Amino acid sequence: MAVFRRTMASGLLFTLSLALLGWAVEGQGNGRNKKEVSGQTSLYLGQHRDIWRPLMHTTVNLSEIRSIKSSFQVRTFDPEGTIFYGDTKNGEDWFVLSLKDGICMMQISKEDVLVSVAGGPKLNDGKWHTLEVSNEGKFVILLVDGTSGLEVGMQSKQTEEVLAGELRLALGGILINEEKLIVQFGPQMDGCVREGNWLNLSLPWETDVEELWPCYQNIKSGSYFPGSGFAIFNTSVFPIEADGEIKIDFWGDFHQMDGTIMSIKGSGQKPMFILETNNNTKEVTLTFGEEKISMKDTFRRLAITFQTDSLQVLQDTNEPKTITLSISLVSHPGYLTTWKEGRLAIGGLLGEGEENIVSQFLTGCLEKIQVQGRDLDLDLAVKRTSVYSHSCPA
Ligand SMILES: *[C@@H]1O[C@H](CO)[C@@H](O)[C@H](O)[C@H]1NC(C)=O
Ligand SMILES: *[C@@H]1O[C@H](CO)[C@@H](O)[C@H](O)[C@H]1NC(C)=O
Ligand SMILES: *[C@@H]1O[C@H](CO)[C@@H](O)[C@H](O)[C@H]1NC(C)=O
Ligand SMILES: *[C@@H]1O[C@H](CO)[C@@H](O)[C@H](O)[C@H]1NC(C)=O
Numbered sequence: 001m002a003v004f005r006r007t008m009a010s011g012l013l014f015t016l017s018l019a020l021l022g023w024a025v026e027g028q029g030n031g032r033n034k035k036e037v038s039g040q041t042s043l044y045l046g047q048h049r050d051i052w053r054p055l056m057h058t059t060v061n062l063s064e065i066r067s068i069k070s071s072f073q074v075r076t077f078d079p080e081g082t083i084f085y086g087d088t089k090n091g092e093d094w095f096v097l098s099l100k101d102g103i104c105m106m107q108i109s110k111e112d113v114l115v116s117v118a119g120g121p122k123l124n125d126g127k128w129h130t131l132e133v134s135n136e137g138k139f140v141i142l143l144v145d146g147t148s149g150l151e152v153g154m155q156s157k158q159t160e161e162v163l164a165g166e167l168r169l170a171l172g173g174i175l176i177n178e179e180k181l182i183v184q185f186g187p188q189m190d191g192c193v194r195e196g197n198w199l200n201l202s203l204p205w206e207t208d209v210e211e212l213w214p215c216y217q218n219i220k221s222g223s224y225f226p227g228s229g230f231a232i233f234n235t236s237v238f239p240i241e242a243d244g245e246i247k248i249d250f251w252g253d254f255h256q257m258d259g260t261i262m263s264i265k266g267s268g269q270k271p272m273f274i275l276e277t278n279n280n281t282k283e284v285t286l287t288f289g290e291e292k293i294s295m296k297d298t299f300r301r302l303a304i305t306f307q308t309d310s311l312q313v314l315q316d317t318n319e320p321k322t323i324t325l326s327i328s329l330v331s332h333p334g335y336l337t338t339w340k341e342g343r344l345a346i347g348g349l350l351g352e353g354e355e356n357i358v359s360q361f362l363t364g365c366l367e368k369i370q371v372q373g374r375d376l377d378l379d380l381a382v383k384r385t386s387v388y389s390h391s392c393p394a
Pocket of ligand 4: 257
């Protein structure tokens with residue numbers, strides 16, 4: 001159940017037990033431009049910001065902590081991301097709880113000892129799960145939905161340290177350099193946390209974002225574009241098959257979308273390829289260079305295959321239909337260069353210049369996106385704004 005990367009032999013647990021097992025709360029009235037948020041609020045962790053930056057944080061005096069139990073609920077379809085962080089001594093000793101492959105992972109650093117432990121059930125099924133972190137004697141215990149998830153036992157040869165100083169806590173990000181982590185992971189987390197009880201304290205947290213994004217009541221798996229966001233990839237990350245074929249698939253209710261689904265362009269050029277849907281005409285239009293085809297938006301899947309001498313479009317409806325444009329793609333100016341060093345945007349139209357200026361944003365839910373047969377994870381984009389990468393409101 002638990003995997004140890006390195007054994008741990010110091011008084012780590014004793015300090016952690018109080019210091020790191022929860023998210024305490026200490027609202028500091030301050031003159032800075034910070035907002036205070038209740039620790040029990042429903043909080044969407046995937047809100048756009050610097051990827052490692054916490055969504056909210058707080059500082060509490062260790063001497064004020066009386067309880068060593070914290071509990072909260074979490075809901076996500078995202079397999080990977082930061083949930084919470086705690087530290088003492090201004091970041092010298094720290095604790096990170098994250099998900100990787102859908103499974104809880106704790107990383108702990110105390111003096112010269114680093115520990116990584118992962119295990120328990122997969123949590124990224126889109127359902128609310130209750131996590132409870134506590135300390136019982138020599139054990140740090142993570143309960144998932146009331147049953148055992150992860151347990152770390154540590155025996156110290158040193159006497160217990162007297163706890164003093166401040167504890168910093170952060171949600172959805174960390175306060176140390178990510179290079180200090182033992183196991184690297186992608187920090188962005190399309191997930192929600194609610195009903196937090198942090199060390200039995202009830203003071204507010206602080207956030208410096210303008211406005212907190214909502215957690216939708218019900219969600220389904222997919223990528224949601226609220227009409228203000230997009231994700232950009234370097235085309236070089238998508239391998240071209242030996243036969244020169246490139247295949248891109250979209251699933252979703254195209255009838256409920258509006259805006260640019262995808263655009264591809266080479267540096268300093270006009271977009272080579274644009275796929276857009278129009279909610280007024282109820283049509284999906286595909287543009288490749290000068291060629292353009294429009295289709296009724298009544299399908300649930302659209303598969304686009306770039307071959308060296310043609311472009312194929314498969315609409316999957318009750319009666320699947322394939323449209324083939326016989327155009328020599330390789331003779332199209334810049335085609336291969338665009339695939340080797342261009343940009344691909346999901347959810348917006350790339351501008352003509354070198355910069356990533358994007359317009360005509362998509363509104364709607366893409367239930368699944370695949371490139372070359374693999375699911376596209378929008379968290380891996382080189383640039384991403386205002387997109388719910390792994391969930392859509394349902
Ligand atoms: C922590 O305690 C010290 C001294 O007891 C006090 O000066 C400081 O303001 C406290 N900090 C917080 C965040 O309450
Ligand atoms: C939690 O706080 C409440 C109110 O401050 C108190 O009555 C209760 O005993 C505390 N529980 C624990 C476990 O410390
Ligand atoms: C993406 O491409 C840009 C320029 O074309 C380059 O500077 C950047 O390092 C690339 N990023 C990745 C993640 O490949
Ligand atoms: C599409 O149009 C309908 C009716 O005109 C409107 O209710 C709906 O919100 C629109 N959807 C999008 C995604 O723009």
